[in-house]
Amino acid sequence: MAKKILLDNIDVPGLASFEVYKQLGGYSAVEKALKNLTPDQVTGEVTKSGLRGRGGAGFPTGMKWGFIDKKSGNPRYFVCNFDESEPGTFKDRHIGQLNPHLLIEGMILGSYALGARTSYIYIRGELFYVLKIIEKAIAEAYKNGLLGNNILGTGYSLDLYCQPGGGAYICGEETALLESLEGKRGNPRIKPPFPAVVGLYGCPTVVNNVETIATIPWIINNGYEAYSSIGIGNSKGTKLISACGHINKPGVYEIELGLPIEEFIYSDEYCGGIRNGNKLKAVVAGGSSVPILPAELILRTATGEPRLMSYESLSEGGFQSGSMLGSGGFIVMDHTTCIVKNLLTFARFYHHESCGQCSPCREGTGWMEKILHRIESGNGSMKDIDLLVNISKHIEGNTICPLGDAAAWPVASAIRHFRAEFEEHVKLQKCPF
Amino acid sequence: MPLLKLTIDNIEVEVEPGTTIMNAARKIGGHVVPPAMCYYSKLEGSGGKCRTCLVKVSQGSFKDNRPMPKLVASCRTLVQDGMVVQNTTSPEVIENRRAITEFLLLNHPLDCPVCDQAGECHLQDLSYQNGLEETNTDEARRTFAPIDIGNLIKLHMNRCILCYRCVMVADQITDSRVHGVLGRGDHSEISTLIKKAVDNDFSGNMIDVCPVGALTDKTFRFKSRVWFTRPFDAHRKCTKCSGKTVLWMKGEEILRVTGRKDKYGELEEFICNDCRFVYKQPKDWEIEGPRKIERHSVISQNHYEKLDNEENEDKIEA
Numbered sequence: 040m041a042k043k044i045l046l047d048n049i050d051v052p053g054l055a056s057f058e059v060y061k062q063l064g065g066y067s068a069v070e071k072a073l074k075n076l077t078p079d080q081v082t083g084e085v086t087k088s089g090l091r092g093r094g095g096a097g098f099p100t101g102m103k104w105g106f107i108d109k110k111s112g113n114p115r116y117f118v119c120n121f122d123e124s125e126p127g128t129f130k131d132r133h134i135g136q137l138n139p140h141l142l143i144e145g146m147i148l149g150s151y152a153l154g155a156r157t158s159y160i161y162i163r164g165e166l167f168y169v170l171k172i173i174e175k176a177i178a179e180a181y182k183n184g185l186l187g188n189n190i191l192g193t194g195y196s197l198d199l200y201c202q203p204g205g206g207a208y209i210c211g212e213e214t215a216l217l218e219s220l221e222g223k224r225g226n227p228r229i230k231p232p233f234p235a236v237v238g239l240y241g242c243p244t245v246v247n248n249v250e251t252i253a254t255i256p257w258i259i260n261n262g263y264e265a266y267s268s269i270g271i272g273n274s275k276g277t278k279l280i281s282a283c284g285h286i287n288k289p290g291v292y293e294i295e296l297g298l299p300i301e302e303f304i305y306s307d308e309y310c311g312g313i314r315n316g317n318k319l320k321a322v323v324a325g326g327s328s329v330p331i332l333p334a335e336l337i338l339r340t341a342t343g344e345p346r347l348m349s350y351e352s353l354s355e356g357g358f359q360s361g362s363m364l365g366s367g368g369f370i371v372m373d374h375t376t377c378i379v380k381n382l383l384t385f386a387r388f389y390h391h392e393s394c395g396q397c398s399p400c401r402e403g404t405g406w407m408e409k410i411l412h413r414i415e416s417g418n419g420s421m422k423d424i425d426l427l428v429n430i431s432k433h434i435e436g437n438t439i440c441p442l443g444d445a446a447a448w449p450v451a452s453a454i455r456h457f458r459a460e461f462e463e464h465v466k467l468q469k470c471p472f
Numbered sequence: 473m474p475l476l477k478l479t480i481d482n483i484e485v486e487v488e489p490g491t492t493i494m495n496a497a498r499k500i501g502g503h504v505v506p507p508a509m510c511y512y513s514k515l516e517g518s519g520g521k522c523r524t525c526l527v528k529v530s531q532g533s534f535k536d537n538r539p540m541p542k543l544v545a546s547c548r549t550l551v552q553d554g555m556v557v558q559n560t561t562s563p564e565v566i567e568n569r570r571a572i573t574e575f576l577l578l579n580h581p582l583d584c585p586v587c588d589q590a591g592e593c594h595l596q597d598l599s600y601q602n603g604l605e606e607t608n609t610d611e612a613r614r615t616f617a618p619i620d621i622g623n624l625i626k627l628h629m630n631r632c633i634l635c636y637r638c639v640m641v642a643d644q645i646t647d648s649r650v651h652g653v654l655g656r657g658d659h660s661e662i663s664t665l666i667k668k669a670v671d672n673d674f675s676g677n678m679i680d681v682c683p684v685g686a687l688t689d690k691t692f693r694f695k696s697r698v699w700f701t702r703p704f705d706a707h708r709k710c711t712k713c714s715g716k717t718v719l720w721m722k723g724e725e726i727l728r729v730t731g732r733k734d735k736y737g738e739l740e741e742f743i744c745n746d747c748r749f750v751y752k753q754p755k756d757w758e759i760e761g762p763r764k765i766e767r768h769s770v771i772s773q774n775h776y777e778k779l780d781n782e783e784n785e786d787k788i789e790a
């Protein structure tokens with residue numbers, strides 16, 4: 040069995056309650072850190088563990104914490120990004136719903152390390168039932184002296200709030216999240232300045248993903264060496280993967296980074312193979328924003344090495360033949376899947392979710408959706424296929440936030456790897472599936 | 473602090489630390505100035521949105537001579553010492569600017585023949601300079617009905633490029649903002665909540681900052697094409713603003729009053745609604761003389777101002 044850090048006790052009944060969590064050793068990391076470690080030591084542990092952000096970009100967490108401006112004299116904030124709304128990604132919800140105290144414990148540790156006195160969990164508005172669970176857990180933590188004034192008699196004080204989001208995917212982009220948290224329209228900010236210098240209410244702020252934060256208690260309890268001994272290369276530790284699509288066992292799995300993708304798809308411990316014994320056609324490995332890969336390139340890299348679940352291996356080959364680990368939303372498609380139709384669904388999503396601030400994304404996302412709709416419904420032309428490539432090229436890299444890229448990459452990669460299928464739609468003047 | 477050195481299209485210039493590439497380019501002037509559809513130097517936080525001002529930074533600084541990986545918005549990127557910037561000398565910039573112009577036109581109704589802004593529209597200028605011979609007309613455009621936002625301003629949402637300037641004007645120079653951006657993406661719109669009227673002493677400046685014909689002056693609507701009117705600098709004693717304006721006249725009649733705009737189309741000073749909408753008689757004003765319009769579109773063709781030839785040739789080619 041692979042090492043479990045996040046989902047170790049996930050099946051224990053009543054885990055969401057303070058008593059059960061505490062009985063299983065919960066909040067021991069808070070006790071250890073607040074009583075025996077300085078904030079910088081906590082940051083040091085996280086830095087040395089090699090933990091990378093699990094929200095999609097994979098930025099080293101300790102390094103991000105190190106950027107926070109401690110000299111400005113302004114209050115500092117620690118914010119949890121629980122806006123999880125990327126198609127195919129549903130791992131954070133799993134933690135929030137079943138193990139909310141783990142997230143709270145991570146929030147306390149992060150806040151302590153950064154010197155934050157007020158922290159927020161910004162949760163996707165649609166996850167209202169999870170918000171209720173978290174709020175209950177926060178109340179329990181207050182009652183047991185783990186939040187509020189003078190936590191465990193250590194002199195450290197922290198208030199933690201859970202704020203429901205306004206129901207927009209873009210509010211998961213960290214600066215849009217901060218705008219929304221301030222009560223404004225959730226438009227991404229233009230960077231620099233970065234949140235570590237000018238964040239929430241203009242104060243230094245760190246935003247981390249739920250999974251990133253939930254990993255911290257284990258690192259503090261077990262030490263950075265234990266954590267960095269798991270994984271491969273610069274991909275340390277474990278990762279939650281939300282697997283969905285045409286597999287026998289969809290669900291949230293915790294894997295050790297470095298697991299061969301072939302094993303993840305076909306072993307009974309994980310996805311359990313493709314439904315009905317069908318043939319694997321393609322995988323979107325890290326949530327809808329990352330490039331799609333055809334079966335041969337998801338199982339093996341272009342040079343024939345087995346493809347692994349790791350930041351490095353998944354991106355090997357660049358965009359020509361690789362993809363990204365992203366947020367860990369693993370979408371599997373069998374041979375009955377129409378790639379054009381799948382892409383249309385993604386394109387519709389990005390069109391719907393673009394905040395509309397910058398022109399390439401605002402106009403380009405809608406344009407791509409219209410063209411894809413035309414091709415899928417049998418009215419497309421060969422010119423349309425090149426036009427799509429062209430539009431995606433002019434969105435990519437030209438926008439304020441990465442949503443533009445996230446809309447462009449799926450289009451570019453689907454045409455790169457499955458051009459014949461687009462052409463077939465045009466030739467037949469209908470969907471061949 | 474010592475000045476920072478940079479080159480833009482091989483022209484060297486020195487600027488204060490904290491200057492953006494855009495403003496460094498404006499210091500040089502001429503063809504090195506990237507087009508700006510959303511940046512407005514008088515509005516804090518403006519810029520970064522339209523992406524027409526993207527430039528290539530082929531050397532980051534003396535210290536770090538690597539190129540920047542992506543094109544950057546010149547209006548929001550600060551100059552570093554030793555920066556090498558390419559505007560029109562970069563084929564990549566030209567290509568992407570054309571693409572962005574096409575994006576901006578994609579949902580634009582192209583109703584210039586019936587638009588009051590025609591002749592002084594920055595989108596027209598931009599498409600003359602960067603547009604393609606053909607624009608894409610395959611796709612259905614988003615459409616909105618024109619609405620009144622208050623009794624002085626007409627909003628044609630179809631023409632809006634969502635530059636956010638009018639929102640920032642309302643935020644920054646009026647007491648309270650009652651309009652804003654509703655919705656998301658290409659379905660977002662400038663509007664007031666539940667048909668509230670925009671009504672304050674400085675609301676008319678929204679019209680002046682709008683780069684297109686989305687916000688127009690209801691007191692001037694359809695009275696004349698702008699190039700048939702003659703602009704005069706004029707002033708009056710005003711208790712609310714500087715009283716310095718431009719009168720747009722036909723014969724003895726004042727058809728329209730606006731603020732004074734510089735060569736980038738930016739207001740020199742914001743003016744109040746009394747000056748703009750109320751005082752429309754020549755006797756209300758002290759007329760100073762003809763106004764030189766330093767713009768390259770048809771509005772410059774007013775008949776008493778011969779354009780400086782050299783500069784003009786340069787602009788026509790660009």
Ligand SMILES: Cc1cc2nc3c(=O)[nH]c(=O)nc-3n(C[C@H](O)[C@H](O)[C@H](O)COP(=O)(O)O)c2cc1C
Nearest residue numbers: 092093094120122123124211212213247248251441
């Ligand atoms: C359009 C968009 C949506 C995003 N949505 C989320 C999200 O739902 N959850 C999340 O943790 N990060 C999301 N991110 C990434 C965040 O901007 C940010 O990188 C992340 O929260 C940082 O946390 P980490 O360092 O722990 O990964 C999104 C980014 C973009 C551009």
Ligand code: SF4
Nearest residue numbers: 394396397400438440
């Ligand atoms: S890329 Fe899209 S979502 Fe991001 S700021 Fe621009 S318009 Fe908004």
Ligand code: SF4
Nearest residue numbers: 632633635636638682
């Ligand atoms: S109405 Fe005009 S000023 Fe306002 S956002 Fe639209 S284009 Fe910009």
Ligand code: FES
Nearest residue numbers: 520521522523547
């Ligand atoms: S002027 Fe710079 S992005 Fe619009």
